[in-house]
Amino acid sequence: MTAARPDIRITAISRYVEDQSDPAAERYVFAYTVTIENHGTLGAQLIDRHWVITDANGRVQEVRGAGVVGEQPQLAPGDRYEYTSAAMLETPVGSMQGKYGMIDADGNDFDAPIPVFNLAVPNILH
Secondary structure, three states, X not given: OOOOOOOEEEEEEEEEOHHHOEHHHOEEEEEEEEEEEEOXXXXXXXXXXXXXXXXXXXXXXXXXXXXXXXXXXXXXXXXXXXXXXXEEEOOOEEEEEEEEEEEEOOOOEEEEEEEEEEEEOOOOOO
16 A cells, blocks of 8 residues: 655745846846745655746746755655845846655655746736
8 A cells, every 4th residue: 555645735936026126127036935845744855946936028948957946855744945146137027936845755756836926026016
């Protein structure tokens, strides 16, 4: 019998970083905080990430790499892990989405989807 996979819930919020941005040079910096929660019955470890970042011109950047912010966190059942990172766009509006490559305590690989979230200069979207 195979144990159930962990139920990994991911939420993200972003904020515009005005003091690092330069709209005249088409440089818009956004910080984002991601919260990863393990609501499952098995522990899991985040191994890698794949981000798809899209700006208002339709330009897509893909970012892949090991872990997040230099870590490959382990989440026991009930654990929560939070980190903050940043992205830069050439437009005042964009979006991010992606997935984390995970492995559960039984050694099964799985993807945990990161829901799409907006990157937007304040008061630009209604």
